[in-house]
Amino acid sequence: MAKAYQIGELARHVDVPVATIRYYEREALLPKPERSAGNFRLYSETHRERLVFIRQCRALDMTLEEISSLLALKDHPQKSCEQVNTLIDDHLADVTRRVAELQRLQKDLETLRLRCGSIKSVSECAILAGLSQPSASKRADIRKTQQS
Known part of the structure; x- marks a missing residue:
């Protein structure tokens, strides 16, 4: 059994x-x-x-959804693996895009952190002041939107 x-x-x-x-x-x-x-x-x-x-x-x-697609393909072993390759290629492209977004986020955070080199009062906090303004990448996005 x-x-x-x-x-x-x-x-x-x-x-x-x-x-x-x-x-x-x-x-x-x-x-x-x-x-x-x-x-x-x-x-x-x-x-x-x-x-x-x-x-x-x-x-x-x-x-x-991706897993469901792969399982459906796995359940039909006679089919070509072209769809599997395409799904993985698409997922890899998405991961690559997200890594680039995270790298931009890291750069923005590092830039923000560099604003404060010493301990001050919250009213003088350059990080909090920086968070009140659009970042350079956001300003570029805003300019692109306004030009459209």
């Missing part, structure tokens, strides 16, 4: 909260499990493998 896991056991095996497993079921990322005579959910090895896959995708910051 194949291994059957109750929800708590599956959660421990894959190191996710029970609520996450239930959520993935509601989102149709995990198929509904069989039920025991006592009406307990009974998960199979296939559920465990699928949950590991989902967890790996989440670790790569993929959205539930």
